[in-house]
Amino acid sequence: MxxxxxxxxxxxxxxxxxxxxxxxxxxxxxxxxxxxxxxxxxxxxxxxxxxxxxxxMLDGNPRLNLATFVTTWMEPEAHALMAGISDRNLVDRDEYPATAELERRCVPMLGHLWNAPDPDASVGTSTVGSSEACMLGGMALKRRWARRDTGRRAAGARPNLVMGVNVQVCWKKFCNYWEVEPRLVPMRGDRFHLGAEEAAERCDENTIGVVAVLGSTMDGSYEPVAGVCAALDALEERTGWSVPVHVDAASGGMIAPFLDPDLVWDFRLPRVASINVSGHKYGMVYPGLGWILWRDRDALPGDLVEHVDYLGGDVATFTLNFSRSGSQVVAQYYNFLRLGHAGFSEVQGALRRVATHLAGQIEDLGCFRLLTRGDQLPVFAFTTGDDVTRFNVYDVSRRLREWGWLVPAYAFPPDREDLHVLRVVCRNGFSLDLADRLVDDLRGLLPWLRRQSAPIFGPDDATSFHH
Known part of the structure; x- marks a missing residue:
């Protein structure tokens, strides 16, 4: 003792x-x-x-974590499947050809989903999340830019990448690590993401590409991919500058094809060179999986592909990571077979219904103002009403945490730093019943919050921002 x-x-x-x-x-x-x-x-x-x-036990409950986009529930059969093959090294294709084959099958499945010109010959790979996929997409854009005019590159021209200020931090990392100038389009008024004309205005002869986000992390809204492409088409007619587009569809790439099939955002647009998605978000696989596809082989410079022969056979690799488990890839293949197009449509449609229902219920409480409604991604952001002075979004976030709910509060980026919001992410496993329980708990907190003489917490007390 x-x-x-x-x-x-x-x-x-x-x-x-x-x-x-x-x-x-x-x-x-x-x-x-x-x-x-x-x-x-x-x-x-x-x-x-x-x-x-x-x-x-000190961790929060993942199912009540409404901050994260990543999957927190899978079927027991998928759970068991992942555990049984976690020892398979995906890169060792000569020793584990069946695991490698399942990865190869997933790529054309995504190619068909995103309307690739030749889906069965789709060029792509799995990655460790969308962050790695974005790095690969950015590297391909930079390499293609460098080849367009070697004289300009030799003269020391600095490449730049145009994107909204709302992009996920991995794009800022890419610009930092690969010495690319980030040209960030700020928010304006009620435009909380990239605008088409604003993107084109920031392009020049050294722009390697424009990143358009299908489903902003900040509020769940889709960026106007087709509008961005049209603005770049007009720019090329005036200047001759051909600027490709990478679509960061980390979340929306597994939502829009099923719920918004008439929305043109993918390889149907000739200017879209590459697309990434997070399999561990609305692909419904546990964390650790992303995908990237290129329009065709010309969009992926061949000198970015390395070949190794020390695993027992020739292996072509163009990922930043090397050894990793094949369990997430197999789980993705499981979900594709398990749900099919109709199953994904049903699951994602249910999530959107939960999100729009929950957003409406929160609006009906009378002291919150919705910025988005969950009718694109099943994600929405809201803030306190203009007449609410006794509490703020940080007070709400802290109080909800006492009930087990993890709802992030944060400020928007430039030029809307004045706007402080709460954001709710609805994922598979978050039911209508749980949504109603959240509203009940929020309603129960309001009398306590209204007794405050002034807000207690502020931005320095904000909960972590989760992608």
């Missing part, structure tokens, strides 16, 4: 709950294990597992 003699306790062993111990001290844990170095010896697997599970 711990000593109560002041300084002596720091030098004496501290016993843990005896239930974690074992009859044989060599197989149990009888003292608190070190946190920042390896323990001196091994311990029983069950004991270590229990200790770690106790630590993880």
């Amino acid at each position: 711990a000593s109560r003699d002041g300084g002596q306790s720091a030098r004496r062993p501290v016993w843990v709950n005896p239930l974690f111990g074992a009859a044989d001290p060599a197989s149990g844990i009888t003292t608190v294990p070190p946190r920042h170095r390896l323990p001196d010896g091994p311990a029983a697997p069950a004991t270590v597992s229990r200790l770690i599970r106790d630590e993880l």
Whole structure:
């Protein structure tokens, strides 16, 4: 037991709950294990597992996390499938050809979904999330720009990439890591994402491309991809500058094809060179999976593809990461077979219905103003009404956390930093019943919030912003 003699306790062993111990001290844990170095010896697997599970109880409930876009629920069969093949290294295609084949099948499936010119010959790959996919798309854009005019490149011209200020941070990382000038289009008034004309105005002969986001992280709205392409068509007619478009469809790439089939945003637009999606978002796979497809082989410069032969056979690779488990890819293939087009349409349609219902219920509370309504991505943002002075979005976020709900509060980027919002992401597993429970809990908090004389929390107390 711990000593109560002041300084002596720091030098004496501290016993843990005896239930974690074992009859044989060599197989149990009888003292608190070190946190920042390896323990001196091994311990029983069950004991270590229990200790770690106790630590993880401090995490929030993933199903009540309305901040994250990533999947927090999968069917038990998919769960078991992933666990059974987590030891398959996806890059080792010679040893695990069946796993590699499932990845190859997923690429043309996405090609058909996104109307590639020749879907069965689609060029693409899986990645570790959309961040890696965006890096690959950006690298291809820069390499193609460099080849257009070697004289300009030799003269020290700096490439630039045009995008809305609302893009996910991975695009800012790309510009930083690959020495590309980011040209960010700020928000204006009620335009919370990239505008078509605003994008074209920032392009010049050194623009490697424009990034259009199908489903903004900030508020769930679609950017006008077709409008951006039309504005760039007009720009090319005036100047001769041919600027390609990459569509960051991290979320919308698995929503729009099923719920908005008449929306033209994909490879039907000749200017769209590449598209990425997060399989671990509305592809409904646990975190760790993205996809990127190029329009055709000409859109992916061949010198970005490396070949290795030390895994037992020739392997072509054009990802930034190398070894990784094939379990997420197999889970994606499971979802494709399990749901099919009709199943995905049903699931995503249900999510949109939940989102629009929830947005309407929150609006009916009378003290919140909706910025979006969940009728594009099943995601919406809202803020407090102009007449609400006793509390703010940060107070609401903190109070909801006490009930187990994780709803992020944050400020919009330039030039709308004055706008502070809450955002709700509806994912598979978030039912209408849970949505109504959230409204009930929010309604129950309002009397307490209205008793405040002024807001208590502010931007410095904001919850983490999750992609």
